Amino acid sequence: MKPKVAFFDFSSCEGCQLQVVNLEEKVLDLVDIVEVVSFREAMKEHSDNYDIAIIEGSIMRPMDEERLKKIRHNARILVALGACACIGGVNKLRNKWSVDDVKAEVYGNADLDGNPYFDALPTRAIDEVVAVDAYIPGCPINKNEFSRVVTGLAVGRKPKLPTYPVCVECKKNENVCVFEMGQFCLGPITRAGCDAICPTNGEGCDGCRGFLEDLRVNAMKDVLRHYGVTMDQMMKRFNLYNYKREGY
């Protein structure tokens, strides 16, 4: 029997689910090996009977937390899709301010008391709320990695992300290093798997796939200083996707 898959979205732009739709003809192969029972971005039907739950977005409200816990309870395998789900991503920048300040800034004096849609918590990644079985990081995700993880799950292989930095893929693509072009890049400390898409297109890496566990942060700071990057620029870039990540 084909495993049943459901997609869910929380706080996010839904761009990662769009990447799945962008698999185009490969989507047909995908629905050959799994039965998609819920995918708001691509179909009308919905079911709560699924084996694999694929979650996009971060958790920012009490009602999100409740919904996520229910999904976890229903799913045999839970997959975090995209930077918001995997590491909190840009949503975590909101944690710089208190929830009350954010609300006041966004909604002014509107009376939101008792309305659960406007009840907010500090942003969390999925694994800060429930256990996650597999991650597909990135902003947006890499389509090929999505296929790899899904086929891996289907053939019974524990999905494993690269533990080496973006530099490895960047070198294999034979790019001129963006540092040489006067920019700076978090590729040396960021998890590979994106095929170094940003440096390959002449842009420094923002770290959207999350930093490596083995974070060589002092060595990285030395390099950035050497290339004339100020502390302010450095922290802005570090925080863009990895706000308050432990270790730097």
Added chain:
Amino acid sequence: MRTLDPDAWKAFIDGLIKEPDLDVVGVKEKGRRFVFAPLENASELRLDYDVTILPPKKELLPPNEDLLLFDISKPFDVLAAHDERKKVLVGVHPYDLVAINMMDEVYLGTHVDEHYEKRRQNTLIIASDILNIPPKAFCGSLGTHTVESGYDLLVTPLGDRYVVQEGTPAGTELLEKYAESRESSAEDIARVEKLREELPSRYERKLHVDKYKWSEILGENYEHPLWEENARKCLTCGTCTLVCPTCVCYDVSDEVELDLERGKRTRTWDGCLLKEFTLVGSGEIFRETPTNRYRHRYYRKGMYLPMRYGFVACVGCGRCSTQCLADIADPLDVMNVLASSSMDDPKRLPIPEVKVHGVKQQLLVPKAADITHKEQMTDIDTLYKIRLDSGEALGHKPGQFVELSIFGIGEAPISIASSPGPEPEFELLVRKIGDVTSKLDTLNVGDKVGIRGPLGNGFNIEALKGRNLLYIGGGFGLAPLRSLINYSLEHRSDFKRITVLYGCKDPSALLFKNDIDCWGCMEGVEFKATVDECMDDDSWGGNIGVITTLIPEVDIDPDTTMAIVVGPPVMYKYVIRELKQKNLPDENIIVSLERRMKCGVGKCGHCQINGVYVCLEGPVFNYADIKDLPEAF
């Protein structure tokens, strides 16, 4: 030598490009740098380049390469993927040619890698003399600024003309077929010679130590403070290895298409600077600290490969030092510092002289085999009987291993647990620990697996004959040991006293209970078992304590006893210390070591212990041969 006018040279290259069955790959601009890439016309070719971002190794050992194609919907449908395209490389500098010759030694030496061989045979090389020198290069100090051989043609661009030297009949044919050339004049030849003679002095950076002394200097400086100081700045990003023309290590992985049928096994460049390079199934990483990884690269280039192949694996191209963001990857800097501040602490880091096992089959294509029997031994350990489809016996020696494939998942090295014999079945004890072994656990009798091997050097049985044998097995280490124990029992008269000591975590982790019962009551065999811990005293009548607690009780004659020790990495140090207490000489201790044997044939680099390949020289070693290797225990 032949001379071509600039127009004739251009016509020559354009003629090659026009050939539909030939890929012409030459040096082109990319941003402010240069790369080897397919040429669309001769005017793209930049023979005035200094150095390319990646070396031409990428054309012979591509960063991502398909090895096998398979279909997992069928029982066993596998074939080797081969790149059959003919190719000409244009503009290869002498130092890169030297590096390609080194790569040939590795990939076409003892075990021929068919994928590399095919690509190499299909590739012609038009080398070119160096016109411009990149700032970090030091080829002049290594003698890699010119070459005598290894090219099909060697061109020297002199501005107003191109002088071409023929290196092989294939090169000559190319020239005759596609170029209009004339015999070079004495003046042409003199101009070429002058250019080459002047080259070394044009390199501003000089090495202060002869390259053939690197080995000696490294041998004295294993503990030099430089390693740690530089490693502190190291990003461990792997760039220095990826851009190096002599770094040829690789990783292998399986991928399946979304249809869950078609798939492929691919190899990709890997590097010893990356953290998981030495990761094994049990989760241990043998070269974990950045210092160990950083140092290893220099030792591999300057000592281990020179000892094995006779060449210093650095050609002075300067790619690593140009592209290292932390600016710590420069072999010239490091060797100059070591030469001027050498420590006086000679370290023996030898490669044991053992006859490397030969593989007479295709290196990377597994043979089809059936699971014929499956027996659960503990919660996580299962014994499998495997039979090759060919019906032939595996032909292994005790201590050897096989690479077991499950297509779509991958390959894992597994030691052979049965003693050799004429029967077509052999046994593997497999612990459910990684992807392959977990998937294997879901297979049943009658299912197919792939087998490569037997690989590695097994126990030297001749050296054990006429001796007392003391077997010491820890946990899972009993699997390879059992192959030899049973062999020695089958040939009982060849050996004197036989003692087996076996320890595991707790009674539920005991392996090979039938064998153990048998050994326990066999005459002339002393068997003792111990468990580290035992919660329920009733279930276990034997010793409680770690394996070393059994050793003092055993009567060991140091002159006639050979101890054969196999267990988890942490065990060796303690067991060997106990054996030394009993005055057992180093040469009388045999060990079998676990490392990440990915290719099994000395190419991929993962199982290296200092200069030693576990898959070639081992996994069985005489302790005396490797005790001084800092990475061994």
